[in-house]
Structures are given as C-alpha cells and as structure tokens.
Amino acid sequence: ACSGSGTGTAASADGSQSAAAPAESESTGEESAAPAESAADAGTIIEGAKVDLDRISVEAVENTEGKEIKIASLCIPYGPFWLEVVSGIESAKALLAQEGYNAQVDIITFEDMNAQAMSDAIETCIVQQYDVITLFGASDTLIPAIDKATAAGIHVYTYNTDTTEPSTRVAFVGQDLYAAGQKSADLMAELLDEKGKVGIITGLFSLSSHELRRTGMEDELAEKYPDITVIPAVECNDNDDVAYTVAKDLITANPDMNGILVTASGQIGVAQAIRDLGLQGELKMVCFDYQDAIVDGLRDNTIQATIAQGPFDQGANPIIYGYNYCITGTPEVEGNAFTALDVITPENVDEYLDKIGYVYGNG
Amino acid sequence: MDTEVIYSIKNISKIFPGVRALNHISFDIKRGDFHAIVGENGAGKSTLMNVLAGIYTPEEGELFFGGKQIKLKSPRHAQDMGIAMIHQELSLSNALSIAENIYENRLPKNKLGLVDLKKLYQDTTSAMKYVDLDYLDPRTLIREISTAQQQLVEIAKALALNAKLIIMDEPTSALTQSEVETLFRIISDLKSKGITIIYISHKLDEVMRLSDTITVMRDGEHIETTAAANMTMQRMISLMVGREYNMETIRDSFVESYTNRKVVLEVEDLCVGRKVQHASWKLYEGETLGITGLVGAGRSEMLQAVFGVDKRDSGTIRVMGQEKKMASAREAIECGMGLVPQGRKAQGLFLNLSVKDNMTSVYLKKMRGKSGLLNLKGEDGITCEYAEKLRVKTPTIDQLIKNLSGGNQQKVIIARWLMNHPKVLFLDEPTQGIDIGAKEEIYAIINDLVKQGISVVLVSSEMQETLTLCDRVIVMHEGKIMGELMHNELSEEKIMYYATGCES
Amino acid sequence: MSGNEAKELQKNVKRGGFRRFVNSSEFGIVVALVAICVVMSFASPYFMTSANIFNVLQQMSQITIVSVGMALVILTGGIDLSIGYTLGFSGCVLAVLLSGGMNMFAVFFIVIALGMLIGCANGLLITRLGIAPFIVTLGTGYVLRGAQLLISGGRAVTFDSPISFLGGGYVGQLPFSVIIMFIVVIVGVIFSTRTLTGRNIYAVGNNERAAELSGINTKNLKLLVYVIQAALAALCGIVAAGKLHAADSQLGSGFEMDVIAAVVIGGFSMAGGEGKMWSVLVGSAIIGLIKNAFVLLGVTSYWQTAMIGIVILVAVSIAPIKNIINNRRKEVV
Amino acid sequence: MSGNEAKELQKNVKRGGFRRFVNSSEFGIVVALVAICVVMSFASPYFMTSANIFNVLQQMSQITIVSVGMALVILTGGIDLSIGYTLGFSGCVLAVLLSGGMNMFAVFFIVIALGMLIGCANGLLITRLGIAPFIVTLGTGYVLRGAQLLISGGRAVTFDSPISFLGGGYVGQLPFSVIIMFIVVIVGVIFSTRTLTGRNIYAVGNNERAAELSGINTKNLKLLVYVIQAALAALCGIVAAGKLHAADSQLGSGFEMDVIAAVVIGGFSMAGGEGKMWSVLVGSAIIGLIKNAFVLLGVTSYWQTAMIGIVILVAVSIAPIKNIINNRRKEVV
Ligand SMILES: Nc1ncnc2c1ncn2[C@@H]1O[C@H](COP(=O)(O)OP(=O)(O)OP(=O)(O)O)[C@@H](O)[C@H]1O
Ligand SMILES: Nc1ncnc2c1ncn2[C@@H]1O[C@H](COP(=O)(O)OP(=O)(O)OP(=O)(O)O)[C@@H](O)[C@H]1O
Ligand SMILES: [Mg+2]
C-alpha cells in the first residue's frame, strides 16, 4: 500500500497484524448500535467526552491474580478531533476501573504537540513505575524516551501517529497516515474527474503526522493523475482563523482551482471561506475527521468528503492491548494496528454517524 | 609653538538639525589654568565641552592637545589622552554601587583577570575621602543616595581618571554651600598639582572668585577670552547677554507685617519617614517663604509630601483653612498649587516629547472642550507665548525637549506651572543651571507673582537667592525645622547656625 | 526682539508637514508598505483585484483592532501577552452563550464586560503589586488559556446568530470587520492625540514620576490602558468567532505576536512614550500583506516561513539605512 | 550632623547578608520554590526520589543553559525571541552533519560557530541599525524556522554519535547535561559579577549614555551579548538533539517563552540593568517543577494550564505583597 518516500513504517515489522485493525473498526459500529445508557462523563477531562463501554472493540482479559496495573495515557486533548479520542481513553479507563480488572489509567495532558515536554513526561512516568504507557508518537525525538521506558519494563504503545524511525514500542494504533493522504487524493481526483487544480492546506510543516498526509496527497496526485496540478501547500497552524484567511487567499490567487485538500485542523475555517465566497459544490473540499461543523459542511455540500480514522479506537485500544499484555504476558498485537480509513460523504453521513454512535449537537 | 597651551581650539563648528550650536569657535586653554566659560543658556558651552571630550564630532575645525592635532573618536579616546569631563546632567548607573560607578569600565583586576573587589573598595574609599564622602559605604547603590551626593560621586569619578585636564560642566548646580566649599578645596588642590580645569557655571561670583581666565560665549559664538583680572562682573554679564545689563531688580518690597495676613496653606505635624519630622509651618498670602538647610535636610521631601506625590506618615494640611487629604498631586493642583521639582531629568522632563507637550502637560486639562476633546488650536499659541515670556531658546516648539540646553529645559518646566496661574507655587531649586539673565527673569516672575497675592515657597541652596528673595525663611536640619527668620533678621550666619543643627 | 522671536516660533510651527514626515520614523515603513504593494502588483495579476484588496483588509482588520489597544499599552511602557488568549476566551464564551440560546445583545455585553474584567486583573496586578507586565500577562494568559479549554471543552462550539455580521458580514463588497477596523483606528487616533487621557498616556510612558507630579493618576491610567486593550481583544474575539460561526480552543493562539509585531513595525518604542497611532494600520497592513503575498505567489512551502522573516527585517531596516546614508552624505558635503 | 547619618548608613550596608537577602527581590521566588518542593513532597511519594530529582534537574538544564544567555540580553534591556529557533536550527544542523558522517568535533565547532553567526546577525541589526531587539529577533526567528524546516525536510533526522553524551549521558546517576548546566551557571555568575565585561553589561543596562561616556563600547558589548546568547542556544541545541539522538523541525519551538519566563521569574527587570545571575537557576527550577508536578500528580484536566499561570502569578506576587504588608506595618507602628 505504501509506495511513498521517506516512510518505512508500514513496511517494517508489521505485516501480519495490520489487517486486524480495519476489521475491528468495522465491528465498532455494530456493537455501539445500542446506545449506552449511562453517559457517565462527569469526570472526563473534556466536557462532552462520552464514556461508552459498548464502543470498546477490544476485549479486556480478566485480572485473576489481582495485581494492580498502572497505565499512563499521554494526550493533547485540544481540538475537536480529540473529543472522540478522549472518549475512547475515558471509556477504557472506566472499563478497567471496574472490579475484576484492577487497573488504574492516568491521563496526562499536554498543551500542544511539544515533543520535548512529552519526552520529559515519559521519563517522569518511568520514575512512577507505570506498567503501560500509551502516547501520541508526535516525533522521532521521542524514540530515546520510548526505548528507555521499554528498557524499564514498560509496555509502550503509540497511537494516532507513529515515529517514522522504528522504536521499541509494542505496537502502533492509528491511521496509516500516508495511505490516508493518498486516499484523500484519490477521492479528490474522483470528484474532479481526474483533472483540474488542487490546493493543499496543511496544519504544520513541522508535524510528521501532517507531513505524512501531505506527502501522501502530493505523491499520489503527481504519480497517478497527470492532469491535476498541485499548488504548493500552505500552513494554517491548525487554526481555523488562519485557515479561513489562507483559503481565501488561495482562491483569489487561483481562480481556476477546483479543489482543496485539508490535512488536519482548520477545516471549519476553510469551509466557511468557501461558503462566504459562494463556491459550495463548485470548489470541492476533502478533509479529515468529523465534528458538528464538518457534519454541517457535509450536509450543506460545502465538504464533499471527509476521512474518519476511528479516533475512539485510537484512544481506547492501545490501553486495552497494553493491559492485556500485562496480564497474559504476550503481546496481542505488534507492529502496526491500523484503525479505520472510512470515507464520509454527504450521502452516507447520517448513516455513518448513526453507526458509530456519534451524537450530533455535542460539539 | 606655545608650550603653555594645553588645548587649542581652532575654528570649531557644530550643527544640529535646525541649530548651529557652535559657529567657528577658536581659543586656547593654558596649562594649569583655571579657565571659566560663561554664557547664557543655549550659548553652546556644553556642546563645546562635548566636542573637547570626544563625545561630539565637530563638522568643522581642528583640535590641538598638547601641541599635537587630535581627532577624538570616542570619550574613551579622550580619557586615554588625559581629558576627563563632569557632565551637566548626572550620568551614573542607578542600580550599581558607588564604587562601580567611580571605576566604571576601569575596575581593578586581580591575577586571574577577575575584578578585585578588595582593591576596588579600597580605591573607592580613598577617592571618596577626597570629596568628603567617606562616610558612605562604597557598596551603596547610587539610587540610595541624594542628588548632591551623586554629584560628588560624579566628581570623584572624573578625578579618579587622573586626567591632565578636567572639564566641569556646572558641577555646583546641585550642591549646597558646604559641598561647594569642598569642591573649591579640591580644585585648589588640583591646581597646585598643575592640572588644568575648564569650569562652566552660572554662578558668576564663583567664576570671578576662582578663575584665571574667562571665556564668554553667546549664541554659539566665541565673544572674548581674557584674564580674570581684566574682567568685571558687570562687563562679563554684558558680554554674555549682548547688551548693557543692569542687575538690580529683585524685590520691590518685602512683607512688613504678618498680622491680618490670610493664611493660604497650613502644614501641621508633618512626618515623612525619618526625612521629615514633625514639621509645622504656615504660608501667608502674597509672601515668598524660603526653606533652606543643608543637603538632605528634607526640604524636597517636605514639599513633595505637602504636594501629595509622596506618602506622609502623619500631618494635616489645610488650604485656605480647609483641611485637605492631599493624597495626590492632582488634588494639590486642584487646590491651586504647583511644584517645580528638583532634578528636571528625573522628575520633570518628558524627554521624548516636544517642548510643547512638555509645557502644556498640566495646562492641557483646561483645554478640554465641551465635547471632551482637547481644543488644540490654543495650544500652539499659549506655548509660544510662554516660550517667549521665559525666552526659551528653541528652533520650534515641536523640537524634542531633549535637544534643548539644560537651562532652557528648566524654563519649559517653570512655564508648565506658570500657565496654570497657581495660587501657591513651590519652587524646588528653580534656578539650578539657569543663566543669569533667566535667573533675573525668574526672580522678576516671583516678584510679580507675590505682588499679585500669590504665595511662593522657594527651596534654594543658593544663599544669595534666599537672602535677597524671601520674606521669611525657615531653616531645616535633619528633617526638623530649627528656626524661622524674618527678612529683616536674615543673615548668612543665622541661617548656617540653624542649618547645622545648633539648638536655638 | 522677543516679539519677533514669538512670531518666528509660530511660523516654524506651520512649516511643511511633508518635509517633517519624510524625516520621521514612520516614513520608512510607509515606504516599505508601498514597495510591497508595487512589487506585488507586478508579481501577481490578482494582487490589485478588488477581491484581493478586500481580502487583505479583512485579514488585517483583526490585527489592527487589537493593535490599537496594544499600542496604548506599549506607549505606557508595558506589554500584554495575554491578548491572544483573551481573544480566544471571549470567542468561546460568545459561542457557548449563543449556542445556549442567550440573547445576542446580552451576550455581546457580557463578553465585552468579561474582557474588561480581564484587563482589570492585568492592570491591577501590574499597577498595585508592581509586577512586570511581561510576567503578569504571561501568567494571566495561561489562566485564560485554561479557561478557554475548559469552556470550549476542546470542541469547536458552533452557533448561528446575526451577531456573526460583525465578523463575517459585508456592506456591498466591503467586509463589515473592515468598517469596525477603521472606526477603531479613527477613535484611537483621536483618543491618543486629542483627549486629555490619551495625551497623558504619552506623558506616563515618557516619565512616570514627572507625570505623577503633573497631577496624572499614573496607576489608574495604566490600569485603563489594559482595560481598553482587553476590551478590544474581546471585541476582536467576537469578530473572529463571528466570521467562523464557531470558536474553539485554538482561536487566538499566537495572535499576540502578530499584534506586537504590527505595533513595533509601526514605529512604537517598546520603552514607551513614542509612536503615532495611525501607523499601527501600516504595521498590520505589512503583516497582513506578507502572508497574503506568499499564498498569491505560491512560494514553495518551506520557504514561506523564512521569507516572512526576511520581509519583516527588510521593512524595518529601510528607515535606519536611509538615515545612515543621509548622514554619510552630509559628512561628505 | 553627617556623622550620625553616616553611621546609620554604614550600619545599613554592613547589616547581615541574610537580612539583606530577605529584603531582596530574589527572596520571594526562593520562598516560592521551597513552597513548591514542600507541597510536592507531601503530594507525591515519587517527588523526593533521587530518580525524580535527577529528572527535574535534567529537564531544567536546557532552560537554564539558555537562560544564562537570555539574562545577559535582558540585562542590556534587550530580548531575544529567536533562541527557540536557534536551538532547533542548531540541533538540526548537528543531526544532518552527523548523519552525513562528519567528524563529531568538527560538527560541534561548526554548530557553535553557526550559532555565534546568528547571534552576530541579531546583534548587528540591533546595534548598527538600531532596530528594536523584539522585532529583529522575531524576524530572524522566522528565517531560522524556515531554515530548520528546509534542512530537516520536515522530518526527524536521527544520528548515532558519542556526542549524544552531552545531552543524554550520565555520570553515575547524574545526567551530564546537569553538569553542563552547573558549569554554565557558575561561569555566568563569575562573568556577570567579577569580570569587567560582565559589570559593563550592568552599566549599559542601567544607563547606556553614562556607560558610553565612561568609554564603554556599548554597541560591541550588546553585540557580544547576543553572540553569547546564540552560542549557548546552539550548545543547548546540541544537548537537546543529543539527548534525543535526533532533531526535527519542531525542536525548540516555544522554548523562548519558557526561557524568558525563567529569567523574569528570576527577578530580572525587562528594562535592563537589574538581576542576579544565580536566580535564573531558581526561575528555571520553578518552571521545571511546575511541569514535573502536573505529570506526577496527574492533574488531568484543563486546570493544568490554568494552574501554571496561577503558580507563576503567585510566585512573583510573594515579594511585592510582602513589601506592602511590611510598609503597612511600619505605618501603624
Ligand atoms: N542633540 C541636540 N540636538 C539638537 N540641538 C541641540 C542638541 N544639543 C544641544 N542642542 C542645541 O544647541 C544649543 C547649545 O546647547 P548647549 O547645551 O551647548 O548649551 P549650554 O550653553 O550648555 O546651555 P546651558 O547653560 O543651558 O547648559 C542649544 O540651542 C540647544 O538647543
Ligand atoms: N530620581 C528621582 N526620582 C524621584 N525622586 C527624586 C529623584 N531625585 C530626587 N528626588 C527627590 O528629591 C529629593 C531631594 O534630593 P536630595 O536628597 O538631593 O535633596 P536636597 O535638595 O539636596 O536636600 P533636601 O532633602 O533638603 O531637599 C530626594 O530625596 C527625592 O525625594
Ligand atoms: Mg549646558
């Protein structure tokens, strides 16, 4: 799947397990068809995060010996995407807090994607003798800390983003970001009948997750669709306000542009710019993730497609995997455990949200 | 050619935007001389000295030092050649110690190349002894000592350079009698060592008393250089101002009887820390009340506390018989008071604003129109009016005040208060650094104000001023009021008697 | 004699405004601005289109609105690092209250009042405890950021309200936020030059002690400045959220740097007491244009960042280099 | 007369170092630091473990190293916003050169030299053109970030070299970067208190004009300060990249704010001329401890951000509040 440059991720040491993940994400939908009764989200770290044990797709093993397990989950719960991730983390936390599991999950939050701070926090977690750490593999600069944790006997899982160079983490749970970029490019090409001019608005050039998607998009468009021109990507700092501005400028400078790809946050700003210029439907927009504002965009045909990545699973699964590893002594998954690459379009949006148990109006 | 000449100035010109500060100046300074330079405010004295000390580069002209032509690149260069300067404006670093200021950039080093603190403090102690400051610890920070003490530190700093030529730009303007005597003692000592001194002062009696040679400047021009013996006070002043000058216009009349006079301001039991202790005094309508004493007697503190800018620990203040809280300067201004503070740079000037902005900063309030906006049309007019009244020398009223000569800056601050037609005016060393002509003008203003029934409080360290201007004088010593003297009982001896703390 | 002198002074006052402008520190940045415009109109055919001009104006409007407040703060010798978060917090409060169904006028006043409260907190800590503005506003910035996260819950809070007109409305082709910008700048110019309070701000920035002796309540004046600044940031938060019909935890982040840069490019001295209010418009136009330019020109990704830096440096170097050359020439003559 | 006063003064000066310290502005933050430690050792059993103490020391080492340079810059009344990017750029250059197989000593010197060049550029723009440090370093910061993106290509560049010992090595349990930190601080203290150049920096910050008149070459001195600062940032870049065995385009981002906060919390006045070098250690310890505390305590909410702000505000408020209370008491007596 991964023909892209610069990323050996998918190819390295994973093969066997990578198929498991999509299957899981499909099962997610089925299970959560019956909505959870007690949305006990009083104690969640984000207001609006919903604890819903039924959405957890990985089964936790019973803790028969009763030894106490300590799990640290590092996250950056800012921005709409994280609402779902945190719901996953909180749900896993609630599940494992139940009798019979005897595991404690501590959530450690960060203000922004600062690898330095995360690295420092991992070291502190080692001091606190956690058994499992799950973290956002924002940068390769985390590798020494990850390795140190592994050496201290801690099971480390990365989720959402993996380091580009291999580390000693047990497994990565998340989207195949490069493939996701390629997929969004394919969707755009399809919308444009394989010809036209496409702009890319990315979050930060300095974030590997954004860069993987961006290069995925650019490589795919360049290789497969010779009739599509790509305008150099612009940064929006994950900020909707900046994204709005940048989108307007891009459209002004390229009146013949037919499509905009958004690698990360900033979708709301881009959508609003398209609306303000009255280009809904004319200018195609493909982005990632979902939240109310994006659902609105899909419904009023400002956004033609968005790619979901199973954020709930990214939050919950690595915790459960790590916990199971501690109990059973053998890793359940190793290498890459890819989560969903689901395409949401104006046509299937209501159906899809229903399937995954997303509640509109919550944010 | 003349070995007697240490510094020869040839045809020097210096131009600032809009001002020709020096216009083809030429004269010689003889070795070992005490050479005084006099002139009105803005005559170009400081500018010339800055040229001589390597701070300004002249547009035209040549300098010969010790017979050799020199092109000074920096103050450091001049210092290395043996030229030191005491600047008109204090230039010390507030948060550094006395020792570090005196030896700024020349701290002694030990073998490791590190600062040798022991030697530094020893050296400083001996340098301070020379200026009678040895009662201070060399580690005291500059901001913890009084302005007068700072001036002495500044002098010590220049002396510590062991220069061949020392330029003193108004060193005595912030000093009282006793420190002035100390300075004169130092000067005669320097002279005996063959050190040349260039001395600028507006206190012409000092000049007459000490100098060997006198140079008069006017409007950037060199007017005359002569031996002091050939000069009279009267002629010197005439040369400075450029016309015949008659200096006998001080007060028309003095208050004769205080019975039935209205009390304008009454201060009772005022205490400000240890600086002012249980001071009580009254100010009557239409009088000039002098407050005098030695440095650090607490005069400025007392005025500032009455004016509301400094907190007082106790004391009641009554204006026109009514008790006032006097918690801020604003309240004082509303009561019709004004204060020309001591130390214009620290407390008076808005350096980066224009002459106009500086002059109208208090008056502005009166220019508010019905709409709440300022009526700026009047601003230029009134500024020009006062600039003219006080003869402020400036190319335009939009000139930044920092480009004015020291004396002219002072006039602007006085104008700031006169504009408001105050009923009570506090003047704290108002003639500091002001030329004789302007001084006379200020004296005339005081005379005028008093005649109009306005009350003036004058804090002055110049004995002559106190003696000739005041209807009544109170003398302070270490925060306490030691005595009160009517005009007819005033004498230097009596003032010194109280000022040095002898009980009355 | 002295009569003459007075007339001379009067005359001098009236002499050429243009000459003076050329020698002022603002001249350099105006030249830079014009240069950027000229270069851009050759480099991109889209630059001079009305659509793009309105784009740029809209983009700079937010920076400018807050810059007016920041200019006042900087005039007093202070700084306010918390405004990005004040803006973001205000936007989120707006969104949450509106989406909760509150009346939009009530919401407007609540948000502005909250902003003023924030400014008050900053101002009190700075003036009453005498802590450095840099560290006070760094601290309150963190607190506000926390509050923003807390109330937005990390979500984007969307709303639908006519109040959006303030940020996203148009009068003809003209974005309404541009009108707000011009109003704020004009009021700012009048305030800083024609009111007692405004003029006193310059005095305080120059010499606080002297200002106090002139009867100015320096502490309250400084307090006021932070209140104005925070109120403008809150207004700007309404504009920004209105434009997007939503607010999230990222709103306003990093905004303070753009604003401070606009003010400093506009010729305000960080030491206080110096600067002309209208020039914040030039400063924020430069900031706005730089970003616009790279998108229009399609500068390849990684170069964008470096180029922003280079343009800023060139823009602020024009005036000093001109002075140096002038001085050289004088010496030669 | 003056005899009495003199004795009084003498007494004041000679009075105990401790008494003096209690009245100094540094006292407040030392109290804050101790308070944080005491509270933390009750709140978390892991806090007082040697492993955690070494962790905290290692974490604060980078902030401290750069803070020493920043303190010098702030002493001259300047500021350097570009150091985060100087650090990141240096780290990336190091990584690229090492992974290209260059000799590590050569790399070390190239990186430090590049850092000094950056400092030189900042310093020249500031001193020769007289542009405000804020805007100069903002501009060079953008340029450096662009350069960092360009050379790292947006990815992390990993390397394997013994030079990593500087950042990631241990002497016994003691991280080597902590040793570097202490060396830098000690050299910094000696430089700032016992060398002519160091003392001149204070003089320049206090009164530039006076310093100039004393023959200090103020421009070169300021230039030097930016060079030292950038060299330390480059060294810190080596330490940071060494610890991580890699550098990417994110390295160092946002670092400048932590550093400035450490220096300002340490009692340095932004106006220049005042501050004690050793206190940067206290400032950066407070910053380091706050972050450590949140992880240890598992403060898992948005309160974390708000708490950082509150702790900063409380830490810097202690001294002024103490003073106000003292003054009250004096008045009553
Ligand atoms: N930096 C400057 N820029 C512009 N004009 C200046 C500058 N410095 C001095 N001047 C002007 O040069 C003239 C001479 O000033 P200077 O300070 O030499 O006077 P002075 O004789 O020392 O006066 P005073 O007795 O008041 O100190 C004045 O008109 C003053 O306004
Ligand atoms: N830079 C300054 N900032 C604030 N206040 C100042 C400054 N300089 C002087 N003052 C005020 O002026 C006062 C008088 O200074 P100084 O001690 O030199 O007084 P003096 O006039 O020689 O003696 P006296 O105390 O009798 O007036 C200072 O104590 C202080 O209150
Ligand atoms: Mg002078």
Ligand SMILES: [Mg+2]
């Ligand atoms: Mg006094």
